[in-house]
Amino acid sequence: MAPGMAERGFGRIVFLSSVSAERGGGVFGGVAYSAAEAALLGFARALARERGRAPRR
Numbered sequence: 001m002a003p004g005m006a007e008r009g010f011g012r013i014v015f016l017s018s019v020s021a022e023r024g025g026g027v028f029g030g031v032a033y034s035a036a037e038a039a040l041l042g043f044a045r046a047l048a049r050e051r052g053r054a055p056r057r
Contacts, residue, residue, distance in 0.1 A: 002051055015044040 005011025021037035 006051070013044075013047070015040060017041050017044075 001013070017037050017040050020034040021041040024034045
């Protein structure tokens with residue numbers, strides 16, 4: 001999808017995660033769950049830096 005969005009000059013990718021990504025534990029508790037959520041958060045942030053552009057001011 002990213003190449004098509006770059007070609008059009010517009011697009012959004014939405015990632016959903018839980019507070020466990022930043023705080024660990026939480027309602028579901030498990031270490032594996034928190035680690036997976038943190039991985040998704042890190043991936044989303046890295047993708048935004050790599051593919052995104054700075055906001056216009």
